[in-house]
Amino acid sequence: xxxxxxxxxxxxxxxxxxxxxxxxxxxxxxxxxxxxxxxxxxxxxxxxxxxxxxxxxxxxxxxxxxxxxxxxxxxxxxxxxxxxxxxxxxxxxxxxxxxxxxxxxxxxxxxxxxxxxxxxxxxxxxxxxxxxxxxxxxxxxxxxxxxxxxxxxxxxxxxxxxxxxxxxxxxxxxxxxxxxxxxxxxxxxxx
Amino acid sequence: xxxxxxxxxxxxxxxxxxxxxxxxxxxxxxxxxxxxxxxxxxxxxxxxxxxxxxxxxxxxxxxxxxxxxxxxxxxxxxxxxxxxxxxxxxxxxxxxxxxxxxxxxxxxxxxxxxxxxxxxxxxxxxxxxxxxxxxxxxxxxxxxxxxxxxxx
Numbered sequence: 001x002x003x004x005x006x007x008x009x010x011x012x013x014x015x016x017x018x019x020x021x022x023x024x025x026x027x028x029x030x031x032x033x034x035x036x037x038x039x040x041x042x043x044x045x046x047x048x049x050x051x052x053x054x055x056x057x058x059x060x061x062x063x064x065x066x067x068x069x070x071x072x073x074x075x076x077x078x079x080x081x082x083x084x085x086x087x088x089x090x091x092x093x094x095x096x097x098x099x100x101x102x103x104x105x106x107x108x109x110x111x112x113x114x115x116x117x118x119x120x121x122x123x124x125x126x127x128x129x130x131x132x133x134x135x136x137x138x139x140x141x142x143x144x145x146x147x148x149x150x151x152x153x154x155x156x157x158x159x160x161x162x163x164x165x166x167x168x169x170x171x172x173x174x175x176x177x178x179x180x181x182x183x184x185x186x187x188x189x190x191x
Numbered sequence: 192x193x194x195x196x197x198x199x200x201x202x203x204x205x206x207x208x209x210x211x212x213x214x215x216x217x218x219x220x221x222x223x224x225x226x227x228x229x230x231x232x233x234x235x236x237x238x239x240x241x242x243x244x245x246x247x248x249x250x251x252x253x254x255x256x257x258x259x260x261x262x263x264x265x266x267x268x269x270x271x272x273x274x275x276x277x278x279x280x281x282x283x284x285x286x287x288x289x290x291x292x293x294x295x296x297x298x299x300x301x302x303x304x305x306x307x308x309x310x311x312x313x314x315x316x317x318x319x320x321x322x323x324x325x326x327x328x329x330x331x332x333x334x335x336x337x338x339x340x341x342x343x
Contacts, residue, residue, distance in 0.1 A: 036260075051201055058197035120260065127258040160208040168212035175300045177258045181286060182293040 033119025034097060039128070041109060042091075042101035043166035046084065046132070050159040053080045057152040065148045077151055078143045084158075085136040091129035096122045099129070128165065128173035132158055219319030222306070222329040229313045231305065236284050237292060245311060248278035249333040252305040254298055257287045261320040265302040272326060278309075279330065308333040 056077035061067050072078060091099040135158045142150025164170040180186040192200075236252065238244050251269045255262040266283055273281040286293045286301070296303070299318065306315040306329040314336075315329035 051204075054201050054204065055194070055197045058192045058200055059194055063192060118264070121263065124258045124260040156204055159204060160211070163205070163208040164212050164215070167209070168216060170212060170215055171260045174256075174258055174260055178256055178293070178298055178301050181256060181290055182298060184290040 034102075034122045034125070035105075035110060035116040036118065036120040037113065037116065038099075038102050038105045038110075039096060039120075039125040040166055040169060041105045042099060043162045045101050045104075046087075047159055047162035047166050049080065049084055050155050050162055053077055053084065053155045054152055054159060056080060057155055062143050062151040063148050065146070067146055072143060072146055075143070077155075078140070081136055081139050081143065081151060081155055085133060085140050088129050088133035088136055092126065092133045096126045096129060124171060124174050127177060128171055131173035131176060132161065135161070220317060220322040220325060222315040222317050222321070222325040224315050224329070224332060225313050231307055231311050231313060235292070235295060236282065237289055238282070244280065244282050245307065246273070246278050246280035246309075248276070248309050249314075249330055250279070250307040250311070251281045252307060253281065253283045254293070254296065254301055254303045254305075255283055255285050255287075256301045257285070259301045262302045265304065265320050268321060268323065268326065269304065272323075272330070276330065306330060306333045308336050310336075312336075 056075075057063065060075050060077045061071050062075055062077050087100060096102060135154055139151045139154025139158070142154065161172040164172055177186065231252065233239065233244050236244075244250075251273060253262075253265060253269055255266070266281075269281045269283075273279045284292065286298065296305070302320060304317040304321055304326075305313050306317070306326075308314050314333035317325060317329065321329075
């Protein structure tokens with residue numbers, strides 16, 4: 001019942017409680033469910049890196065106005081944020097299943113844990129990667145333009161989101177998605 | 192800026208993020224008992240009247256979206272609770288393609304669950320994945336029509 005892919009169904013899909021108790025936590029047909037601890041592990045690495053980037057940004061040249069191009073692109077805070085942005089891009093466009101932190105989780109962490117009690121649909125955490133990619137990209141662009149504190153503010157926003165995800169298991173990107181749907185920006189056209 | 196001030200700024204960010212996390216955790220899944228009379232019709236949910244989607248004693252209306260991490264688990268909880276109580280039905284509305292429905296019910300997050308009584312009046316509203324005890328309480332209030340939405 002709940003395994004119905006909502007993209008292919010009518011405008012407003014309804015599922016009632018009648019019918020056989022299938023496992024609704026299983027991923028949609030055609031995709032593989034993921035261990036929900038994988039994205040949280042990745043979020044922990046991400047917020048640690050973003051925290052380091054906030055420190056580098058505040059102590060580096062990105063908070064000053066009128067810096068030269070050469071100073072901006074060699075700023076360690078800029079380079080680290082660029083790397084974080086590229087990793088978000090990887091997670092967004094290759095899918096969360098091919099995320100480098102996911103590979104790390106599967107090879108190093110998961111063999112030491114018990115089997116997951118449930119599997120998660122990979123689509124929401126992939127969307128969260130997109131939100132991370134957008135926010136950090138803004139920071140990269142502002143840093144390139146030499147806007148003081150632009151890099152730090154973007155990294156700080158991404159830090160809070162990754163912290164909430166890693167520590168509390170709260171998906172901020174998923175809530176942003178609902179607000180965008182409500183505003184009619186997303187979800188109106190069928191994919 | 193020196194390293195100490197920068198570290199303090201990061202510490203402040205951690206405190207802010209942790210405080211938000213605890214606040215969200217404390218608020219999520221709790222039932223808000225509604226006291227103003229609001230009636231929900233199947234048409235407002237994009238359903239046809241002929242479908243008879245509402246239960247004879249109470250109905251759980253779950254709003255979901257496509258990119259929603261906690262919606263599947265909520266679906267399981269609501270469906271199982273509905274199965275355990277005769278006359279209670281669970282309806283899951285995917286609002287991904289329906290911004291009008293999301294706007295009408297001022298959805299701020301998914302899942303959001305409305306607990307309706309037999310007349311379709313909203314007894315309680317639960318934002319986020321419902322806590323089982325909050326759901327049981329909301330269901331009890333809806334079944335006893337003890338929510339102040341109207342007087343008999």
